[in-house]
Amino acid sequence: MTRSAELRSAAAGAGRRLGELALVMAVAVLVGFVVTRLMPGDAASVMLDGQAADPEFTQRLRKAAGIDEPLWRQFATYVTGLLRGDLGLSLRYGGTPVAALISEAAPTTLLLATAALLVATPAGLGAGLLSVRWRGKWPDGVVTAGSVVALSLSPVVLATWLMLAAVAVRGGGPSVEGVAWVFTLAAPVGALAIMPAGVIARITRAQLLEVLGQDYVRCARAKGLSETAILVRHALPNALAGVITVAGTAAGTILTSTAVVETVFNLPGLGRLAIFSVLARDYPLAGAVILVFALAQVVISFAVDLLIAVIDPRARGRMSGP
Amino acid sequence: MTRKGAVPTPRMLACVVLAALIISAVLAGLMLPLDPSGINLSRAWDGPSPAHPCGRDGLGRDMLARLLTGTRVSLGIALASLGCALAVGVSVGSLAGWYGGRTDAAVMRGVDLMMGLRELALAIAVAAFVGPGTSAVILILGLGWSPPLIRFVRSLVLVQCGHAYVLAATALGAPPRHVLSTHILPNIAGPVAVRGAAIIGPMVQTEAALSFLGIGVQDPSISLGTLIRDGLSGLHGGPQVIVATTAMVFLVALTFTLLADELRDLLDPRCQSIGRPDRP
Numbered sequence: 001m002t003r004s005a006e007l008r009s010a011a012a013g014a015g016r017r018l019g020e021l022a023l024v025m026a027v028a029v030l031v032g033f034v035v036t037r038l039m040p041g042d043a044a045s046v047m048l049d050g051q052a053a054d055p056e057f058t059q060r061l062r063k064a065a066g067i068d069e070p071l072w073r074q075f076a077t078y079v080t081g082l083l084r085g086d087l088g089l090s091l092r093y094g095g096t097p098v099a100a101l102i103s104e105a106a107p108t109t110l111l112l113a114t115a116a117l118l119v120a121t122p123a124g125l126g127a128g129l130l131s132v133r134w135r136g137k138w139p140d141g142v143v144t145a146g147s148v149v150a151l152s153l154s155p156v157v158l159a160t161w162l163m164l165a166a167v168a169v170r171g172g173g174p175s176v177e178g179v180a181w182v183f184t185l186a187a188p189v190g191a192l193a194i195m196p197a198g199v200i201a202r203i204t205r206a207q208l209l210e211v212l213g214q215d216y217v218r219c220a221r222a223k224g225l226s227e228t229a230i231l232v233r234h235a236l237p238n239a240l241a242g243v244i245t246v247a248g249t250a251a252g253t254i255l256t257s258t259a260v261v262e263t264v265f266n267l268p269g270l271g272r273l274a275i276f277s278v279l280a281r282d283y284p285l286a287g288a289v290i291l292v293f294a295l296a297q298v299v300i301s302f303a304v305d306l307l308i309a310v311i312d313p314r315a316r317g318r319m320s321g322p
Numbered sequence: 323m324t325r326k327g328a329v330p331t332p333r334m335l336a337c338v339v340l341a342a343l344i345i346s347a348v349l350a351g352l353m354l355p356l357d358p359s360g361i362n363l364s365r366a367w368d369g370p371s372p373a374h375p376c377g378r379d380g381l382g383r384d385m386l387a388r389l390l391t392g393t394r395v396s397l398g399i400a401l402a403s404l405g406c407a408l409a410v411g412v413s414v415g416s417l418a419g420w421y422g423g424r425t426d427a428a429v430m431r432g433v434d435l436m437m438g439l440r441e442l443a444l445a446i447a448v449a450a451f452v453g454p455g456t457s458a459v460i461l462i463l464g465l466g467w468s469p470p471l472i473r474f475v476r477s478l479v480l481v482q483c484g485h486a487y488v489l490a491a492t493a494l495g496a497p498p499r500h501v502l503s504t505h506i507l508p509n510i511a512g513p514v515a516v517r518g519a520a521i522i523g524p525m526v527q528t529e530a531a532l533s534f535l536g537i538g539v540q541d542p543s544i545s546l547g548t549l550i551r552d553g554l555s556g557l558h559g560g561p562q563v564i565v566a567t568t569a570m571v572f573l574v575a576l577t578f579t580l581l582a583d584e585l586r587d588l589l590d591p592r593c594q595s596i597g598r599p600d601r602p
Contacts, residue, residue, distance in 0.1 A: 024438030031439065035450045148583070152575035154527035156534050156550060157568045163554075164561055256441040260531045264554065274442055275535045278449040286450045293443040301438070 010309065017305055021298045028294035032287035033078050036088060037071075082291070088284035092276075098288045101273060106292075108269035109258050115185070116192035116254045121247050124197040128204025128243075132212070133231055143201055150198025155257040159191035159264040188261045195257075196250035203246040207239035241312045248304035252297055337584050340577040348394050358387040358544060367559035377562035379552060388544055389566050393574065395539065396546040399459055400525035406464030408518055411471025416502055416510075418472065419479030429472065436469040445532065454537040462532065463525050474517055478510040512589035519585050523578035530571050546571050 053061075069077070081088065087098035124147075131143035166187060211217065212235055220230045259271030270292065277285035362382035370377045376385035418429035439447075448462045482488060483506075491501045526546070532538035533547020534554075541548065546567055553564030 020434060021438070024435055027435055028439055028443065031443075031447050035447060038450055148579050149576065151579050152523065152572050154524075154531065154571065154575060156527065156531045156547075157571050157575075160550060160554065160564055160568050164557075164564065167557065252441050256445075257531075259442060259535055263535060271442065274446050275537065278446055278454065279536050283450065286446055290443045290446050293441065293446070294439055297438055297440065297443065 014305075014309075017302065021302055024298055025294065028291055029079065029082065031294075032291045033075055034287075035290060036078070036284045036287035037074070038283050087288040087291075090282055090285050092280045092282040092285070098285050101285065102270065102288060102292060105268055105270045105273045108267055109255070109262070109271055111185075112188055112192060112258055112261065112267070112269065113251070113254050115189045116196070117247070117251050119189060120193040120196040120250060120254070121200060123193070124200025124247075125204050125243060127197070127201040128208060129231065129236070131201070131205050132208040132235075133228060135209070143205070147198040147201040147205075150194050150201070153194050153198075155191050155195065155260045156264075158194055159188070159261045162187040162191055163264055184265075184267075188265045188267065191261050191264075192254050192257050196247075196254055199250055200243060200247055204239065204243050207242040208235050211235045211238045237311065241308045244304055244307050244311070248300050251300045255293065255296055331584075333580055334584055337577065337580040340573065341581060344393070344397075344574060344577055347390055348397065352394070357384065358391040359383060359542065367556075369560065369562065376566045377560070379563050380556040380559050385563055385566055388549060389570055392544045392546045392549045392567065393570055395544060396526050396529050396571075397574070399456065399529050399539070399545065400463070400522050403460045403463030403467070403525055403529075404518055404521060406460065407467035407471055407521070408514070410464070410468040411475050412507075412514065414468075415472040415475025416479045416506065419476040419483065420498060420502055420506075426476070430476075433469045433472050436465070440466055440469075445537065449537040454540060456539050456543065459529055459532050459538040463528060466528075467521055467525070471517070475510065475514060478513055479506055482506045482509055516582060516586045516589055519578060520582035523575040523582070526574050526578070527571065546574075 078088075085099055087102065089095045090098050090101055093101060127143045127147065131140040134140055208231070212231075217230060217234060220234050221227075225234075256271070258269055259275050261267070262269040262272040263275065270289065273285070274289040274293070276282070277289055360383060362378070365378050365382040366380050368374065368378040368382070374384050374386060376389055379385055379388065414429060418426045444466055445462045448465065449458050452458050452461060479502075488501060488505060491505050496505075529538060529545060530547040530550060533545045534550045535547075536551070538547050539545040549567040550564060550571070553561075553567055556563060
């Protein structure tokens with residue numbers, strides 16, 4: 001295939017993938033719209049929260065919330081609002097714009113999730129490489145057993161244990177003032193990162209072992225390359241695509257786990273906001289949170305496809321993954 | 323990981339021991355005269371004693387009884403969700419793989435869509451629609467795990483369809499339902515069982531997380547998640563509740579991971595060591 005044809009097929013693949021992801025977002029918008037209309041009674045009755053109000057005031061609230069119009073026009077208003085970054089008003093935070101709540105909470109979650117991913121991926125990859133380099137020896141045993149244990153340390157368990165450790169060390173709940181950075185950042189990030197690191201270590205090991213059985217590796221060995229060189233220069237590039245796919249899945253898991261970790265460590269992030277929105281039946285907020293997390297998933301899966309296409313020439317043009 | 327004949331691996335031993343532990347825990351919870359909801363305020367936050375090995379919680383309820391009941395409920399939820407996910411995954415996946423063409427394309431587009439809307443977005447949407455509760459958890463877990471299972475079963479069926487025995491059965495005039503149920507399904511049962519077993523641990527963990535957050539099992543029902551929530555909110559009274567519960571979640575997840583690895587090596591020797599399947 002010529003260079004330009006290759007580029008064209010890559011572009012076509014990327015375009016098709018973008019179309020699929022746009023469809024996912026469209027479904028998310030639909031779900032978000034339906035959720036914002038789910039409230040028992042309507043927005044006005046939720047805002048009044050059972051208090052008596054005169055009908056004229058109720059009608060004004062309904063008009064302000066835009067729910068006295070036909071459904072299709074409400075949907076149109078909703079979508080155009082989304083395009084302008086208007087996600088509606090929260091029912092529980094005294095009519096604060098949902099967009100403001102989300103942009104306030106997003107940095108915390110983004111920081112936690114990015115840090116956790118940046119810890120988990122190199123750690124898992126490194127552990128996988130170690131165990132394959134010395135397969136059958138003690139490092140392999142340690143990594144294999146360690147990754148099984150890591151898989152069992154779900155964030156809800158690990159976050160609780162780290163919290164208990166913090167309480168034991170400090171002799172009381174971590175106070176707001178003078179909290180050591182260990183408790184505000186390292187413990188939540190650790191709670192988020194351990195399980196994905198175990199998953200990535202296992203998949204790295206499995207992929208590398210599979211690649212090492214192939215003929216070109218035997219050829220590299222026959223020409224006298226060191227085992228480390230074979231592993232890093234020949235086996236790793238071929239195993240990387242599978243690892244990146246799993247790291248993408250892990251990124252989604254980490255984002256979800258922020259709900260638990262933020263709750264345990266009392267951090268004001270998106271995950272906690274998401275849970276609050278459901279428990280408090282703040283439907284506009286819940287709808288917006290669904291959109292934000294769906295968007296994050298879409299961005300992650302597109303990033304995974306792009307990375308794989310960069311690393312693996314075979315994947316260009318047939319960009320379609322999970 | 324090579325198998326050495328009948329010599330049990332350490333993993334197999336660990337696995338048997340842990341499985342026995344959990345089974346006896348669940349059975350003991352049913353048989354022993356323990357009352358998970360008997361309140362005794364004068365004994366609140368008692369530490370471990372011979373009669374109450376795990377101590378008591380803030381209302382003086384026996385923690386061992388609550389722990390065993392919670393484990394039973396959490397495992398029940400995980401198994402029910404697994405049943406739902408497997409039913410959807412095997413039926414839809416095998417039909418898509420068998421019929422191919424447009425059916426397959428439509429199913430796989432749907433799967434792609436559902437894979438895009440997973441994790442927290444799915445949980446929030448389901449909880450908003452049906453309200454927090456046990457059924458919400460089962461729905462979240464079942465819906466979340468169905469798409470990867472559909473994809474997995476479809477790929478297995480596609481491989482089987484390439485084998486001569488399927489062609490032979492079809493040539494002999496067997497109807498598709500017969501070929502699928504008596505020829506193909508038994509041949510893919512092994513890998514599907516391995517995948518199913520590997521999902522139970524994550525399901526118990528997710529149930530614990532959802533119920534801990536308050537969108538899962540609701541009071542007065544008990545599950546591992548609600549026990550963690552109770553333990554954390556009552557941390558001032560002593561750590562026995564939370565330590566016992568989180569240790570149980572850890573143990574259950576560990577057991578099922580080991581069990582799935584062991585099953586995989588037994589039933590599916592070709593596939594070496596696969597990572598954990600993607601989570602919903």
